[in-house]
Amino acid sequence: MRTVDLQDDPINVPDSAILYRRVDWDRIGGRDRAIIGTPPKLSANCFTDYPETKAREYGFDGPCMSVAISTVLIKLGYTPEKLLEKHPEYGLAKILARDLRTLKKADGSDCPQGIMLAAIDDEPWHGVVFDLNERPRKSAVSKAIFRVADWEIPLIRDS
């Protein structure tokens, strides 16, 4: 299998692009601990890399995090809801590409993330995010991503 070099690609993924990532209850402590009717808090655990073995199996040359890229979705005429078509029980988190490229830890130090398009057969909008300084991504960096992320389509406990 061809190995894909992880290289930031601001041409195909401009700073204005929004990146989406599916979130399920077990990433954020479980449905039972959520307050009924209120979107739960996202967690840094929502923004972690593939297992390294999985990343290599998919052909990437290091740990990275799977996302969907808004600019490609829009070009194909889709809304973010498309990403949950096969996963109706999930929510969707969003992050601005610019926020990842200029990411800072709580202490103000830089921890820039690279983003590239990595289309796969049934997901032409698929991309990956990777740490440009240190791989695998450290907890403090996942926390930094969490701080700039928000819900696009929140999980809601309804009963």
Added chain:
Amino acid sequence: MGGKEMNFSSAIAFETSSESSPPGGPLGYYPTWQREQNSSSSISSSEVLPANRASASARMTPHWMAGVFRRIVDLSKRNDDWDSYGAPRLQVEVLRAFVQTLEGYSYAIQNEPLISLTSNGGLLCSWESSQASMDLSFEVAEVTRVYYEDAATGQEFDLSLHECETVEKWLWRASSSS
């Protein structure tokens, strides 16, 4: 990608079989802090960290532990690709460190953690209070990691549990109800 097949309820029972809760108060046990508090009644429980592990000489089951075990049994039912990104199911190898750590520091933990699965089939325990947030992460073939953020200063720490000399104090703060 799959973890070892096993009955997680049995695994947890095995991990805790040596524990025996002494008869206690309304919760079935007398936490260390409560016993200390009885002798100095003006101190709030959330302000006083039990002196040390030795002072919690009797092995006690804190009120939040039942919820933890229920959660683990629940998470053990997830299949591979539970997150839609190819994450493996809960890996049984992480359970020993998970149970030993939570039991070992139970005297310093005031409330039930949020427990999540990680991308590698590990477990993440999280607490958040007005004073701090803290994570303990348990991954296969890795040492237990500690992440701590002080709410007042914003200072972050990311280190292994073995390196962490203030873990009890951090757990106490982060798991506080206030």
